[in-house]
Amino acid sequence: MCAGNKQGDELAESDPTSKTMRAAVLAAPGQIRVDEIALPEPGTGQVRVKLEGCGVCASNLGPWSGPEWLTYPGEPGGMGHEGWGVIEAVGQEVEDLAVGDRVAALSYNSYASHDIAEAANIVKLPPELADQPFPGEPLGCAFNIFERADIHAGQTVAIVGIGFLGALLTRLATDAGARVIAISRRAYSLDVARQYGAAEVIPMDDHQKIIDRVKELTDGKFCDRVIEAVGKQWPLDLAGELTGERGKLIVAGYHQDGPRTVNMWLWNWRGIDVINAHERDPQAYIQGMREAVKAVAEGRIDPQPLYTHRFKLDELAQALDATRDRPMGFLKAIIVP
Template identity: 30%
Template sequence: MSTYRAVEVAADGSLRLAERPLVEPAPGHVRVKVEACGVCHTDAFTVHPRPESEPARVPGHEIAGRIDALGEGVTGWNIGDRAGIGFLGGHDGVCNPCRRGDFAGCENQPVTGVSVDGGYAEYAYARESGLVRLPEQLSAVAAAPLLCAGFTTYNALLKAGVRGGSLVAVQGIGGLGHLGVQYARRMGAQVVAIARGTDKEPLARQLGAHHFLDSTAGDLGDRLKELGGADVILATAASGSSMTPLIPGLARGGTLMVVGASEEPIEVSPVALLYGTIRVTGLITGSAIENEDNLRFAVDQSVAAMIEQAPLADAAAAYDRMMSGKARFRVVLTMT
């Protein structure tokens, strides 16, 4: 039996290289020969010590490659097609959210690299409904981070109702924020980048920000209000408490759109909700076809992630580099 290399989480939480048997895809699934896989902060959901009784999981949900085997019943794809796989691994089409057309809300959806094996590997398996067509203009390496980080910020801005001329503040110029600034600018917004200190100001302006606010210098709410109040704040920091001071900076009817994951609460006063009619919401990526919209938009509007590449065998170091916050800005594993 032939095997392939995969990087899996050992019981002690470390990442180790392993050989896995190459098997045929299950009905309704495809096998993808992985060309590139992004390393995302959400991989921390998987990379931690786990009981010996659980299978050693392969992380990674920013997968770009080519289909090399079709399971029974797959009709929409052919061997050789380029395909991406993101965080949400494909809807079932039969649960109540699916029946209402909310495919991202599917109650029986695999979470790539979390509940099923992901893309830190030479091969990955995925449900047909989770597959994302890759535009030919995008290389696998360029596409990988757009499948989760890019898509998250793109869809968050759209779902928050960004229009041409909206004032959009992007909190955090990191893995998500450096993409959020680009998407917001290309959607026609006036963009305010917010980061700690002033080191990232030149980069933020180069990416498309009209304004830059240092979060350590004065009240963020007041300064956003001086700019007219934000119609949308895209909050990317993995810290709920850092989002609370942004809320007074929303315009009437404005939306705090959360994409940075943390357990920390965000505080909002009922008065701000009543008189400001503001919204506080969030989202996790979206459906596969929305991701195709995202990739097309990124190609047409020249939105690109800043990338550091590493070979699969160096996945553990690449993961540590991402977690250190020092990567500029997305780390992508390559398989060949």
């Protein structure tokens, strides 16, 4: 596992009597500072989690780039929503959770040493996952996308974009009995797709060449399911071209850089069902996280090789740059406080 300037393999021990915590702040476009702030107390129905880490999400890249609509500085710990750790304090009216429970949290200020989460947005981690990183939100997202995609044995599934999410979906679709065609611009990602079960891999370089190759592999029928997991215009265009008649196009990429155009003539002609697989209901996220916990604990899916880069909290800027630039071997960055 790679790192930034420091290895970050050992978590610093904090003073249990301390009334302060550390939190990263987006101070300006492309600028992060780490502040010492008051340690918050959980309110009714809430818990405070001492974070072991937080995954870095590509959705952070919009705020990181400095869009005109965003104001600075951001909230302490803001943008971080893939945290996991140990419950340190419990508010009133919280049941079935206790100090010392190791958990994954759906909370929103987790680029920090601690975060507050609603008890309803917490998933316990079993002993089988001890000492393993567990960014619950993106793992749950993969399971929710898979469910929305309605993938079955015997289908041909194309996955456009093989990063952390694409690799997980490759494994899930393969285990369901589907034939997966993985498409990615990076040779490293295609190697990962093979390891996670892809039957065919295609470099994402030439638009028409990809279409011709998938047409050849499917005897002209194209794919029953196509998952677009990039979040850019060209992969979305390509995904539509690869979807067969009465097939389903699943939009899993996070499209955050403006409006999109679609080939409605093609979508109409082929009778394509288009599914936006992004969830906004917190309980849908939590259900996906529970399914991910169960699958990883049972050994049905192994996300550990996908956590390729690890950074300290002070190195969040480097982690965001790596998430944007995707250096050789990059799939997923995690932050450890």
